Amino acid sequence: MNKIVHLGLFLAIVSAVAGGALAFANQMTAPVIAENNERQEKESLLAMYPDANSNDFKLVNKTLDSKTVQKVYEYKNVYIFNMKVSGYKDGTVFLVSIDKDSKKIDKYNAISNGDTKGLGSQVTEAPFKKSLEGKDATGQLDTISGATVSSGPVVSGIHEAAKLVDQLK
Secondary structure: OHHHHHHHHHHHHHHHHHHHHHHHHHHHHHHHHHHHHHHHHHHHHHHHOOOOOHHHOEEOOOOOOOOOEEEEEEEOOEEEEEEEEOOOOOOEEEEEEEEOOOOEEEEEEEEEEOOOOOOHHHHHOHHHHHHHOOOEOOOOOOOOOOOHHHHHHHHHHHHHHHHHHHHHO
């Protein structure tokens, strides 16, 4: 009986030390991860609009009722939505800019995709991007055949962003 108490106490101490070490590691790396994500987002914005500089994108500070919209930027006559949608595995993080007046998709740029390489990752490639740009964000948008679990949520996210444009005006 005494041995069980000692082993239980030993396990509790080891668990506490391991938990503390993980908490410390998380505290040390969280700011670096956040900074890297911010830098990647700025690079994606500049890739969409190469003539701009990073100060041209104004963060919109308005609360939106959305689970997929992470941030919204205003640039000239468009709103740029940073969105994260679910997919087959890890989903897709992307930027989509929508014209304030016509609600047409101006630009689309996938930041990351954690879905199946090949089919699911096609939402990051040029053919999908070209199929979206210039289209009405509230209308029919094509998904990728064989990858609807990845491209469907992207299209739904774009439709959601289009509905939010009026709230931002």
